[in-house]
Amino acid sequence: MNLQPLYDVKSRLEQAAIAGVGLLGEDFRLQRAAEALKPLAAASPVFAKIDGGLAKLLTAPPERRPGLLLDVLALVDAVAYTQAKTGIDGELEPLPAGGGVYRQISYGQMQPLLTALTTTGGGRMETVQSAWDNHPEFFQDYRVLPAVVGGLGDSYGEMAELCATLLKKLGPAAVPAVKRGFDPAGKKEMARRVEVVAAIQGKEASPWLREILGPAKKDVRAAVITALGGDSGNTGLLLNLARYERGKNLDAALAGLALQDGEEVAAYWEERLQKDHLSVKFLSGARTEWASDLVARGLWELMERLLAGEREISADIHAMLRLWWSAARGKSSPSMLDLWRWTDAKLADIDQVRGEKGQRLGLGTELTALLLDSLCQAGPGPLCGLCLGLWEKHRGKARYLPHGAVASLLTRPAAEVYDEFSPYVPTSRPLLGGAQKQALHNAALAGLSEARWNGGAGRYEVGAGWPAAQPLDKRWAKRLTHAVWKTTMHDFKMPSPFGYGEHLDEYDLIITRLFDPAGPEIRQELAPYLRQRMRELGNYQTYSRWLFALGCTPQGALKDSMLQSGKPAYLYYVWGLLNDGAKSLTPDETARLCQEVLDANYIRREDTAMAQKVLPWTAEQLRAGRPFPEWNDWWNMR
Amino acid sequence: MTLTEQTILLQAPNPAAAENGRKLSKKGSFSGRCRTEDGTLYWAQCAGSGKTPYRVSVDWTAPEAPVCRCSCPSRQFPCKHALGLMFEQLSGKGFETADIPLDIAEKRARQAARAVKKEAAADEPPKPKKPNAAARKKKLAKQLEGLDMAEKMVDDLLSAGLGALAGSSAQTYDKLAKDLGSCYLTGPQTAFTRIALAVRTVQQSPDQAAGAYAEALRILVALRSTIKKSRAFLQDKLEAGSFTPEDSALFEALGGVWKLEDLRGIGSFQENARLVQLSFDVSFDRAKKEYVERGWWIDLDGGAIFQALNLRPVKALKYVKGEDSRFGLLEVPALYIYPGGGNRRARWESSSARPLTGGERSALPKLAQPDLAAAVKLAKGSIKNTLAPKFLAVLAPIGRLGRVGEEFVLEDPAGTRIVLRDRPEDGPDHACVERLETLPGEIPAGSALFGLMFCDGRDQSLCLHPYSVVTGAEIIRLLY
Numbered sequence A: 001m002n003l004q005p006l007y008d009v010k011s012r013l014e015q016a017a018i019a020g021v022g023l024l025g026e027d028f029r030l031q032r033a034a035e036a037l038k039p040l041a042a043a044s045p046v047f048a049k050i051d052g053g054l055a056k057l058l059t060a061p062p063e064r065r066p067g068l069l070l071d072v073l074a075l076v077d078a079v080a081y082t083q084a085k086t087g088i089d090g091e092l093e094p095l096p097a098g099g100g101v102y103r104q105i106s107y108g109q110m111q112p113l114l115t116a117l118t119t120t121g122g123g124r125m126e127t128v129q130s131a132w133d134n135h136p137e138f139f140q141d142y143r144v145l146p147a148v149v150g151g152l153g154d155s156y157g158e159m160a161e162l163c164a165t166l167l168k169k170l171g172p173a174a175v176p177a178v179k180r181g182f183d184p185a186g187k188k189e190m191a192r193r194v195e196v197v198a199a200i201q202g203k204e205a206s207p208w209l210r211e212i213l214g215p216a217k218k219d220v221r222a223a224v225i226t227a228l229g230g231d232s233g234n235t236g237l238l239l240n241l242a243r244y245e246r247g248k249n250l251d252a253a254l255a256g257l258a259l260q261d262g263e264e265v266a267a268y269w270e271e272r273l274q275k276d277h278l279s280v281k282f283l284s285g286a287r288t289e290w291a292s293d294l295v296a297r298g299l300w301e302l303m304e305r306l307l308a309g310e311r312e313i314s315a316d317i318h319a320m321l322r323l324w325w326s327a328a329r330g331k332s333s334p335s336m337l338d339l340w341r342w343t344d345a346k347l348a349d350i351d352q353v354r355g356e357k358g359q360r361l362g363l364g365t366e367l368t369a370l371l372l373d374s375l376c377q378a379g380p381g382p383l384c385g386l387c388l389g390l391w392e393k394h395r396g397k398a399r400y401l402p403h404g405a406v407a408s409l410l411t412r413p414a415a416e417v418y419d420e421f422s423p424y425v426p427t428s429r430p431l432l433g434g435a436q437k438q439a440l441h442n443a444a445l446a447g448l449s450e451a452r453w454n455g456g457a458g459r460y461e462v463g464a465g466w467p468a469a470q471p472l473d474k475r476w477a478k479r480l481t482h483a484v485w486k487t488t489m490h491d492f493k494m495p496s497p498f499g500y501g502e503h504l505d506e507y508d509l510i511i512t513r514l515f516d517p518a519g520p521e522i523r524q525e526l527a528p529y530l531r532q533r534m535r536e537l538g539n540y541q542t543y544s545r546w547l548f549a550l551g552c553t554p555q556g557a558l559k560d561s562m563l564q565s566g567k568p569a570y571l572y573y574v575w576g577l578l579n580d581g582a583k584s585l586t587p588d589e590t591a592r593l594c595q596e597v598l599d600a601n602y603i604r605r606e607d608t609a610m611a612q613k614v615l616p617w618t619a620e621q622l623r624a625g626r627p628f629p630e631w632n633d634w635w636n637m638r
Numbered sequence B: 001m002t003l004t005e006q007t008i009l010l011q012a013p014n015p016a017a018a019e020n021g022r023k024l025s026k027k028g029s030f031s032g033r034c035r036t037e038d039g040t041l042y043w044a045q046c047a048g049s050g051k052t053p054y055r056v057s058v059d060w061t062a063p064e065a066p067v068c069r070c071s072c073p074s075r076q077f078p079c080k081h082a083l084g085l086m087f088e089q090l091s092g093k094g095f096e097t098a099d100i101p102l103d104i105a106e107k108r109a110r111q112a113a114r115a116v117k118k119e120a121a122a123d124e125p126p127k128p129k130k131p132n133a134a135a136r137k138k139k140l141a142k143q144l145e146g147l148d149m150a151e152k153m154v155d156d157l158l159s160a161g162l163g164a165l166a167g168s169s170a171q172t173y174d175k176l177a178k179d180l181g182s183c184y185l186t187g188p189q190t191a192f193t194r195i196a197l198a199v200r201t202v203q204q205s206p207d208q209a210a211g212a213y214a215e216a217l218r219i220l221v222a223l224r225s226t227i228k229k230s231r232a233f234l235q236d237k238l239e240a241g242s243f244t245p246e247d248s249a250l251f252e253a254l255g256g257v258w259k260l261e262d263l264r265g266i267g268s269f270q271e272n273a274r275l276v277q278l279s280f281d282v283s284f285d286r287a288k289k290e291y292v293e294r295g296w297w298i299d300l301d302g303g304a305i306f307q308a309l310n311l312r313p314v315k316a317l318k319y320v321k322g323e324d325s326r327f328g329l330l331e332v333p334a335l336y337i338y339p340g341g342g343n344r345r346a347r348w349e350s351s352s353a354r355p356l357t358g359g360e361r362s363a364l365p366k367l368a369q370p371d372l373a374a375a376v377k378l379a380k381g382s383i384k385n386t387l388a389p390k391f392l393a394v395l396a397p398i399g400r401l402g403r404v405g406e407e408f409v410l411e412d413p414a415g416t417r418i419v420l421r422d423r424p425e426d427g428p429d430h431a432c433v434e435r436l437e438t439l440p441g442e443i444p445a446g447s448a449l450f451g452l453m454f455c456d457g458r459d460q461s462l463c464l465h466p467y468s469v470v471t472g473a474e475i476i477r478l479l480y
Helices: A004-019 A021-026 A028-043 A045-059 A062-082 A107-118 A124-134 A136-140 A145-153 A157-179 A188-213 A218-228 A232-244 A247-258 A263-275 A277-285 A289-308 A315-328 A334-345 A347-352 A363-378 A382-393 A401-411 A414-424 A434-448 A475-481 A506-514 A520-537 A540-549 A558-565 A571-584 A587-600 A605-623 A631-635 B005-011 B015-026 B080-090 B102-123 B133-160 B167-182 B186-204 B206-240 B249-253 B260-265 B358-363 B372-383 B433-438
Strands: A451-454 A459-462 B030-035 B041-046 B054-059 B067-070 B269-285 B290-299 B305-313 B329-337 B346-348 B352-354 B391-397 B400-404 B407-411 B417-420 B448-456 B461-470 B475-477
Touching: A004 A021, A004 A028, A004 A045, A004 A062, A004 B206, A021 A045, A021 A062, A021 B133, A028 A045, A045 A062, A062 B133, A062 B206, A062 B372, A107 A124, A107 A136, A107 A145, A107 B015, A107 B269, A124 A136, A124 A157, A136 A145, A136 A157, A145 A157, A145 A188, A145 B433, A157 A188, A188 A218, A188 A232, A218 A232, A218 A247, A232 A247, A232 A263, A247 A263, A247 A277, A263 A277, A263 A289, A277 A289, A277 A315, A289 A315, A289 A334, A289 A347, A315 A363, A334 A347, A334 A363, A334 A382, A347 A363, A363 A382, A363 A401, A382 A401, A401 A414, A401 A434, A401 A459, A414 A434, A414 A475, A434 A506, A451 A506, A475 A506, A475 A520, A506 A520, A520 A540, A520 A558, A540 A558, A540 A571, A558 A587, A571 A587, A571 A605, A571 A631, A587 A605, A605 A631, B005 B015, B005 B080, B015 B080, B030 B080, B041 B080, B054 B080, B054 B102, B067 B080, B067 B102, B133 B167, B133 B186, B133 B206, B167 B186, B186 B206, B206 B249, B260 B329, B269 B461, B269 B475, B305 B346, B305 B391, B372 B391, B372 B417, B372 B448, B372 B461, B391 B461, B433 B461
Parallel strands: B417 B461
Antiparallel strands: A451 A459, B030 B041, B041 B054, B054 B067, B269 B290, B269 B329, B290 B305, B329 B346, B329 B352, B391 B448, B400 B407, B407 B417, B448 B461, B461 B475
């Protein structure tokens, strides 16, 4: 049965209701629709009823029309519902078995997470992060995962980055969802998807990346090319791309090519560097032999040309030199080692090179620092041998002392390193040659500053996270805390790692990160030293926290240090300090610190009255076995 | 009873309170954690914003309804401190065994005495209530007066045309609608507010005009029917001098609120029901300015599908506990069912939850309609009723799920098909058809699809908005 006349009547009745039934008498369209319904009315009683209703409506006086119209409309609606078509013709293509995971997540758990991932506004990062911390399994759910993928396009960049990080952590399970609905011509969201897939799948992503490369555009294309660089099997493709891509895409191809190996790649780069010196920047991360050789050769030529000329260089040339030097960082092929030996031989000449206004550029110093940096990047290997050789050659001079110390820390027994380098950190003031000895002391500190204790990994590390050959000799703690000079190569103060506007000597920053604080011998040396420095310098916020990290208390030094600081304390910062202390000290020790702050009586005027109330109260609470109060507790007592 | 995170969330007034409780537990705000030897009472001190820590306890004597007590001034119940204490329990932190504190022992005793009194009162036959006939008669008369006013408003509205309902005239209708409230006709009052909202939508977003006008007309048609039927209904009652609530959907359509005792009075209740939640969703009713938390429940014994509504007005959001999804089986001693057709609303006073057994799980999909044709017939029969909602929740058997062109389609084992679509009125937060494509694994034979059957006005076709896939092993929810 053709129901179109019924739907036409329904539509006309609705229009009449919108326009007002006052005009119903002139509604010829409704009349025409009513006419068209008549054949149906003849065929079925229910349509006849509608027809009757319509006839009544069209002939009714205006005051009765609204009611009649709604009556007919109710009838038409009821018939339309009962006559509604069901089903659909055509070939049914069964849904593929999805690879998703279902988790029993309640509305109360899922809705805040989905809202955070799909809407805008503040506090969303916290919600997502907290959900991840408490229930990482929620993110595998087939309802949540697409929302996380959608979050890659969040207008708040940090949220998008968080989603990318979480997807990477989810691993291969996230890949189908990330690939679903992928649009190669899309925007930043799609570029992030590429990055996520490449990070999860590594080389396995190559077939997909190759597939989408063709239609990929703008940001997505650059991301695809960058990702292709992660697989050595894509060398040919990258070489091809490097020939015709431009702008960001070319940069991505070059960055990828720099990580590849092989003769063809080396040949390409040789040709490329001749045409475009500046593209050497892409070779910074390359660790292949050919890349090292190419950079060494190019640098050698540049330096020779420089020394053969007038030994005056423009700012542009200087910038280009730095680009090349930067590319040399961490490289250690034989030709690179030769270059460093040649540089050492020519250092006097190099130091003569001046800027275009005749100013000294200190290129020799810059190069020496670069070698140290390069050694820290490369770790144990040929550069260590080179640096030890150079130190041996110039023993007794400050220039290669840091290099010798770092190479020794990486390769030699700890006791040997201490025996060789500790004399450069004197513990009694020399009668003669003080300035020269202090320069050697500073150089030794520059070497030691590259070493640190990594609590997370539970080991001593040197340079870019390389493990030290042996744990640091414990004698260093005594040596360094009793050193004559507390200076380093830098004669300026450094900001405190804890903030609070405190500025510190680099020396103390070095020694506090140098040692494993769990060692009792270390604690025995460092704690009194830090208390003493705290008294002298007045940086009580920083030094107290260092003491907390050692499991020690600043008690006895805190009052003097506060007074030495010369600036009355904000009570909120005092609360922060004591709160941090309470995490590692006993309640009694923290209570005594409260008393010491009170005794110092050096709180800013506005907070003094409050301090008089809260500090004794806190000490009382702690001694009664209660937790350290929140700031709100203090604030409410003001 | 095993304490689970889900149990804690169900106690929380809202998800934020639970999250705040979790944070308190994580940051170590609790001290002096104690419990009684029998493990029914847990208490501790919780550092709060006050000078002295709060004393908080959770009494698990009745595990389904733990009694939370806290000395904090929060008006949320239970407060974040009590929820935090539950998280302390959940995380397995050490609680010292101690004697029950005196004040709590006293409170427990008073509570037990109250329970005994209540039980004794329940055993006694209820005293027949004396209806205030004069007052009820007056109310009926006022309602009839209100119906006349509502009819006049409808007539005026249609005479001028819905399109004319704009600006000041919309405000006038809002005011008139409020007068209906004074005539105890909150149902028609809400209907007028909905019409005004629909027309405002047309003015603000002309591209949504077709849908909004259709919605306004649907409401008008239902209103007209309510007025006509109610007038006869109320006049009959007035003439017969019968003032007690009757088993009629009109009572609610006029704005009446059912009390459980009235539902019991008309015999609309079922004893010892076993319910399983098929789906849960939340929507916002702009006209009533309230959140509607809706749980879809199936009666494991009879197969009827009920909806349990928790209404949370925006103004009282803090004080009305939010509902949450439930995954186990609920044993309900007395299930009260609202009059009406379709998926009737159900309420209960007390219940106990337990996990579903294997047998109960496998029985669930078998409760589906025998085939799609039966489900369609049922839906059409319900939707065509002017006063009924324009959808019906059904459980339909799955033969195959697939696509025909761009449409998702359910085919039952007999080969009958229905198009699966998101119901436009539910909004984007209920969209879930696309999720069918990523459903985990194969859907085993004998499964069923739960959803709302509705008529899509765009092409006059009956469609199904899927909410959950019910297999013999689990209920995979597409929503919540």
